[in-house]
Amino acid sequence: MIEAQALSKTFTVHRKDPGLWGSVKSLFRREKVHKHAVREATFRIDEGEIVGLVGANGAGKTTLVKMLAGIIHPTRGDARVLGFRPWERDNRFRRQIALIMGQKAQLWWDLPAADSFLLLKEIYGIPGERYRANLDYLARVLDVTKELTIQVRRLSLGERMKMELIAALLHGPRVVYLDEPTIGLDLTAQKAIRDFILAYREQHRPAMILTSHYMEDIERLCQRLLILREGEIVYDGSLAGVVEKYADHKVVTAHLRKTNGAVTRDGLEALGQVDACDDLTIRLRVPRGRVAEAAAELLRRYPVADLAIEEVEIGTIIEKIQRAKGGAP
Amino acid sequence: MRWAVVRDLLTTEIRRRMSYRADFWLSAFASLAVRLAVVWFIVHAVFAGSRRSGIGGYDAQGMLVYYIAAILVGKLVQTTELEQGISQDIYEGGLTRYLLYPVPYGVVKYVQQLGALGPAAIQLVLFGAWLPFVVGIPRDLTAAGIAMGIGAIVIANLLQFLITFPIQLIAFWADNVWSLMVMHRFASALLGGMLAPLSLFPESAQRILAALPFRYLFAFPVETLLGRVGPAEWAGGMAIGLCWCGIMAMVGRAVWRAGTYQYTGVGI
Numbered sequence: 195m196i197e198a199q200a201l202s203k204t205f206t207v208h209r210k211d212p213g214l215w216g217s218v219k220s221l222f223r224r225e226k227v228h229k230h231a232v233r234e235a236t237f238r239i240d241e242g243e244i245v246g247l248v249g250a251n252g253a254g255k256t257t258l259v260k261m262l263a264g265i266i267h268p269t270r271g272d273a274r275v276l277g278f279r280p281w282e283r284d285n286r287f288r289r290q291i292a293l294i295m296g297q298k299a300q301l302w303w304d305l306p307a308a309d310s311f312l313l314l315k316e317i318y319g320i321p322g323e324r325y326r327a328n329l330d331y332l333a334r335v336l337d338v339t340k341e342l343t344i345q346v347r348r349l350s351l352g353e354r355m356k357m358e359l360i361a362a363l364l365h366g367p368r369v370v371y372l373d374e375p376t377i378g379l380d381l382t383a384q385k386a387i388r389d390f391i392l393a394y395r396e397q398h399r400p401a402m403i404l405t406s407h408y409m410e411d412i413e414r415l416c417q418r419l420l421i422l423r424e425g426e427i428v429y430d431g432s433l434a435g436v437v438e439k440y441a442d443h444k445v446v447t448a449h450l451r452k453t454n455g456a457v458t459r460d461g462l463e464a465l466g467q468v469d470a471c472d473d474l475t476i477r478l479r480v481p482r483g484r485v486a487e488a489a490a491e492l493l494r495r496y497p498v499a500d501l502a503i504e505e506v507e508i509g510t511i512i513e514k515i516q517r518a519k520g521g522a523p
Numbered sequence: 524m525r526w527a528v529v530r531d532l533l534t535t536e537i538r539r540r541m542s543y544r545a546d547f548w549l550s551a552f553a554s555l556a557v558r559l560a561v562v563w564f565i566v567h568a569v570f571a572g573s574r575r576s577g578i579g580g581y582d583a584q585g586m587l588v589y590y591i592a593a594i595l596v597g598k599l600v601q602t603t604e605l606e607q608g609i610s611q612d613i614y615e616g617g618l619t620r621y622l623l624y625p626v627p628y629g630v631v632k633y634v635q636q637l638g639a640l641g642p643a644a645i646q647l648v649l650f651g652a653w654l655p656f657v658v659g660i661p662r663d664l665t666a667a668g669i670a671m672g673i674g675a676i677v678i679a680n681l682l683q684f685l686i687t688f689p690i691q692l693i694a695f696w697a698d699n700v701w702s703l704m705v706m707h708r709f710a711s712a713l714l715g716g717m718l719a720p721l722s723l724f725p726e727s728a729q730r731i732l733a734a735l736p737f738r739y740l741f742a743f744p745v746e747t748l749l750g751r752v753g754p755a756e757w758a759g760g761m762a763i764g765l766c767w768c769g770i771m772a773m774v775g776r777a778v779w780r781a782g783t784y785q786y787t788g789v790g791i
Contacts (some may be wrong), residue, residue, distance in 0.1 A: 265788045266623050285625035293623055300620045304539045316531040317624050
């Protein structure tokens with residue numbers, strides 16, 4: 195459904211020296227700087243997949259999405275979405291995709307959402323019966339039926355986001371790009387949006403690309419991750435795979451009954467790296483191959499009330515990948 | 524683009540424009556009532572000061588009617604907010620949604636401009652209906668002149684949009700197109716007959732102006748409405764206006780293609 199081959203985008207930006215002299219100089223001559231936003235991105239996404247696109251600010255996530263949605267042209271490389279080159283903006287392509295941007299409103303603010311939906315019905319040529327069925331379903335699942343006739347600017351952020359989702363999905367797109375769909379929402383609204391995306395995926399099987407800084411979005415919704423660092427895809431694989439690949443240890447946490455100072459750091463360092471150590475808690479980073487041995491040793495040595503063995507949080511791993519420059523973390 | 528899309532874009536824009544009552548009444552008052560009053564005082568002052576019975580083929584009454592007609596026609600030809608809206612779409616990323624829709628951006632914007640005429644037409648009726656009682660009915664007003672004038676206004680409205688469109692699209696490259704728009708507004712007001720009837724220009728200048736697009740924005744529809752243009756001259760003027768529409772449409776298309784090629788989608 196989505197295929198990108200060595201897709202690259204370089205922006206040319208102008209640099210201006212600070213201060214008054216810099217402003218005067220820039221009237222006559224401006225220095226051009228080339229910024230490589232996306233470099234040689236190659237991947238394929240199939241029907242029904244939700245792929246998480248993660249990376250720090252400026253890593254190239256939104257630029258990549260913009261190219262795949264046909265908003266901007268690439269500098270090099272090629273892409274096919276549903277068999278079309280997105281930036282050629284064939285109407286048959288545009289009728290089958292949707293882009294939802296958490297930071298940018300698509301609806302007409304001065305009108306009730308229902309008015310915008312009627313306009314979108316005509317723009318996308320949605321037959322009347324299908325339009326009514328889709329709108330009923332989307333409004334019911336997102337619980338905004340009563341808000342459809344209220345001016346968009348008077349809705350809460352969460353309600354507006356739900357209306358944006360309806361606007362983007364009314365025509366039943368086969369490819370959906372979700373750019374930070376839960377940004378700024380409270381926890382309840384975030385959960386509602388996530389549940390809805392999963393339900394929509396089950397029912398319609400579109401290919402979806404999701405960008406988000408919220409790890410819970412990624413963990414709940416995506417089976418596969420594309421990690422971007424400075425425009426380059428540094429990881430393309432399963433969510434579990436990223437943990438296997440980049441976290442060579444697990445976190446072993448033991449909650450102890452009172453030990454009266456019997457726990458010492460020296461005795462623990464042979465088992466793994468000590469993150470926390472006091473009379474009530476021991477937290478160790480233990481190499482994957484030695485987890486069972488370390489757990490057994492803790493149980494043998496101390497009065498353990500509870501023992502937990504956990505993978506390193508996905509957010510921590512991604513942060514580590516982002517921090518590492520020019521090579522593997 | 525299908526008729527249903529045009530109809531819905533048109534009605535959506537009319538509803539959007541009418542959703543603010545205070546703005547509707549204020550703009551009606553500021554842009555029509557105040558300007559009409561100012562024109563009335565200036566024309567009377569100029570003729571009283573010059574002590575001449577006619578200027579450029581117009582007596583005081585004729586000049587007043589010309590200016591009033593130019594203001595009313597201008598209301599149907601220029602829609603400032605939408606013109607600025609195109610560059611704002613580019614600067615703030617609003618263009619993105621239109622690039623996603625399976626409809627041509629230029630056509631959408633033009634239909635929205637037509638939709639904005641809905642409230643303007645109501646304002647014209649409210650403030651324009653009593654004008655014949657104040658300034659009298661123009662001597663040469665005829666049904667045929669009004670019919671030809673409406674045709675000329677349609678072309679003027681389209682031409683105004685097609686001239687403005689590529690200028691606004693310069694926003695793809697420049698950080699601000701405001702100064703270009705000011706130049707365009709001044710040039711079209713001066714050379715198009717909004718500031719003064721074109722008959723005040725020397726003969727040679729009038730011949731040049733007749734070949735340029737500006738005359739067909741204001742002076743031509745106004746003179747046609749007031750019965751100062753015969754059928755043959757009207758047909759020639761319409762042909763020149765349409766030619767300029769075709770030329771500007773081609774320019775707009777070329778600028779759009781070049782602009783969207785290097786559009787970066789800033790603001791999203």
